[in-house]
Amino acid sequence: MCGILGLLLHDSNIDAAPEIFEGLQLLQHRGQDACGIITCGPGGRFYQCKANGMVRDVFDANSISRLVGGMGVGHVRYPTAGSFNNAEAQPFYVNSPYGICFAHNGNLINTASLIQFMDEEAHRHINTASDSELLLNIFAHNLQQTGKFRINEEDIFTALGTMVTQVKGAYACVAMLAGFGIIAFRDPHGIRPVGIASRQSGSGKDYIMASESVVADAGGFTDWEDVKPGEAIIITRNGVTRRQISPPATFAPDIFEFVYLARPDSVIDGVSVYRSRMSMGDALADKVKKVLDEAGITVDVVIPVPDTSRVAALNLAQKLGLPYREGFVKNRYVGRTFIMPGQQMRKKNVRKKLNAMALEFADKNVLIVDDSIVRGTTSKEIIQMAKDVGAKKVIVASCAPPIRHPNVYGIDMPSRTELVAYNRDEKAIAKEIGADLAIFQTLPDLEDSVRQWNPKITSFDCSVFNGEYVTGGIDEEYFRHIDSIRADNVRGKLQLNTADINGKDTKEAQNYTNSSTPVTGTDDTVGLHNTFTSYTPK
Ligand SMILES: O=P(O)(O)OC[C@H]1O[C@H](OP(=O)(O)OP(=O)(O)O)[C@H](O)[C@@H]1O
Numbered sequence: 306m307c308g309i310l311g312l313l314l315h316d317s318n319i320d321a322a323p324e325i326f327e328g329l330q331l332l333q334h335r336g337q338d339a340c341g342i343i344t345c346g347p348g349g350r351f352y353q354c355k356a357n358g359m360v361r362d363v364f365d366a367n368s369i370s371r372l373v374g375g376m377g378v379g380h381v382r383y384p385t386a387g388s389f390n391n392a393e394a395q396p397f398y399v400n401s402p403y404g405i406c407f408a409h410n411g412n413l414i415n416t417a418s419l420i421q422f423m424d425e426e427a428h429r430h431i432n433t434a435s436d437s438e439l440l441l442n443i444f445a446h447n448l449q450q451t452g453k454f455r456i457n458e459e460d461i462f463t464a465l466g467t468m469v470t471q472v473k474g475a476y477a478c479v480a481m482l483a484g485f486g487i488i489a490f491r492d493p494h495g496i497r498p499v500g501i502a503s504r505q506s507g508s509g510k511d512y513i514m515a516s517e518s519v520v521a522d523a524g525g526f527t528d529w530e531d532v533k534p535g536e537a538i539i540i541t542r543n544g545v546t547r548r549q550i551s552p553p554a555t556f557a558p559d560i561f562e563f564v565y566l567a568r569p570d571s572v573i574d575g576v577s578v579y580r581s582r583m584s585m586g587d588a589l590a591d592k593v594k595k596v597l598d599e600a601g602i603t604v605d606v607v608i609p610v611p612d613t614s615r616v617a618a619l620n621l622a623q624k625l626g627l628p629y630r631e632g633f634v635k636n637r638y639v640g641r642t643f644i645m646p647g648q649q650m651r652k653k654n655v656r657k658k659l660n661a662m663a664l665e666f667a668d669k670n671v672l673i674v675d676d677s678i679v680r681g682t683t684s685k686e687i688i689q690m691a692k693d694v695g696a697k698k699v700i701v702a703s704c705a706p707p708i709r710h711p712n713v714y715g716i717d718m719p720s721r722t723e724l725v726a727y728n729r730d731e732k733a734i735a736k737e738i739g740a741d742l743a744i745f746q747t748l749p750d751l752e753d754s755v756r757q758w759n760p761k762i763t764s765f766d767c768s769v770f771n772g773e774y775v776t777g778g779i780d781e782e783y784f785r786h787i788d789s790i791r792a793d794n795v796r797g798k799l800q801l802n803t804a805d806i807n808g809k810d811t812k813e814a815q816n817y818t819n820s821s822t823p824v825t826g827t828d829d830t831v832g833l834h835n836t837f838t839s840y841t842p843k
Pocket residue numbers: 565610611612613614640641642643644675676677678679680681682683684
């Protein structure tokens with residue numbers, strides 16, 4: 306669930322970078338590990354700055370001032386493939402054909418066959434373990450097939466149309482062609498979000514493409530429109546061209562965007578995330594009432610787990626006629642815990658981030674509401690905190706059903722065994738996290754909470770709840786494979802190996818990527834054969 310952004314200003318003499326920087330800050334909740342911006346200046350020359358770190362750490366006034374040009378793309382990264390090293394920060398760049406930059410949100414599931422294709426047919430070198438670099442090179446290869454000196458929109462649609470038949474998985478992308486324009490496209494199932502908006506600028510229009518509408522709102526852009534599943538939109542200074550690049554497929558946006566990933570003030574696929582979370586709270590209230598009545602437990606107070614669950618918890622409390630209290634105070638300088646790399650870091654940060662106020666817990670039966678319980682890291686810590694400050698009974702309610710299946714479409718939940726609900730029923734989950742009772746939303750109620758705001762969405766990707774993967778192509782062997790390369794207990798080791806391979810995870814590399822330099826002619830990466838750790842289907 307990275308954040309992607311593209312901006313094309315009508316007046317090419319105005320630099321796009323300051324506004325892309327601001328937009329990326331608004332998308333920070335989608336990825337905290339790395340970020341980057343590439344702009345296109347006079348003569349089609351690219352300028353880039355990317356590195357590991359949050360947006361405010363990677364960029365300063367100096368680096369932004371060196372990102373020249375009236376159009377550009379940006380990215381905030383939350384890795385789901387490859388490693389955490391600098392070399393995999395996005396946007397990615399290839400010089401041939403024409404100069405292309407690329408920012409990707411999602412995750413591909415057929416990387417092994419794509420790597421083989423790159424090696425044996427396209428003869429393109431992939432220098433990282435990132436699926437996004439691979440996706441860019443597939444697109445570049447297809448564009449190369451036109452063999453043209455100069456291309457047009459039709460050629461781009463054709464290249465993307467071929468790409469759709471080659472890659473499997475989730476991809477919402479923003480690309481930029483040197484001196485040409487910016488492109489947004491979405492996979493045939495529309496699993497990850499991306500939309501476009503415009504604003505008047507002199508005699509023409511500025512255009513923005515972003516993962517979430519909040520970026521457009523903040524920049525004064527209007528007419529936000531979601532890119533349709535399987536659609537590509539090309540924006541040049543001559544205007545907007547759009548095309549369906551894939552045959553119709555089941556539209557299945559990831560429901561977890563509404564549960565946790567997106568900001569509440571965004572509207573995704575016609576649904577206000579805020580409204581959907583209110584509905585989740587309402588629906589959960591009914592379930593909570595039923596379970597509490599059956600168990601003969603009365604609750605004194607409802608307490609949300611900041612930040613994401615607040616909206617739902619307030620509605621739930623109102624519906625049950627219970628007091629809503631902010632019993633956990635959040636340190637505003639600590640980011641999201643779930644998207645941090647490594648279990649140790651996540652665990653440590655829950656305590657750093659949240660503090661329980663005894664006066665809201667002591668001698669009370671408390672109902673703690675969270676949007677989701679994934680690894681149980683947050684629940685375990687906060688339940689203990691609540692008990693430490695004198696809570697009598699701690700009941701936990703989750704706006705999402707138990708998560709028992711890995712995510713393969715751009716959320717870092719690769720390993721079943723890390724999921725607290727794996728092989729556990731609700732009673733066993735409660736025991737594991739130390740709660741007196743754990744209450745979960747049902748999947749139909751969760752789906753209704755979102756769908757009621759846009760009945761045109763007939764299905765969602767709910768794979769983490771029901772194990773049904775809309776793209777197909779996921780089997781036991783695939784799970785074993787991602788488990789073996791991405792589970793928390795093996796990842797540290799693999800990161801080291803990947804850093805060695807790329808020769809980029811050094812102080813030197815940090816300096817290189819941190820400076821805003823023209824892209825052309827500065828590639829110092831080591832020339833090695835494709836070095837992915839790959840999955841070979843039977
Ligand atoms: O069971 P877990 O593995 O702990 O994951 C679930 C928790 O992580 C997320 O919070 P996070 O701190 O990332 O972000 P937030 O501040 O937006 O709630 C989510 O909102 C849950 O609180």
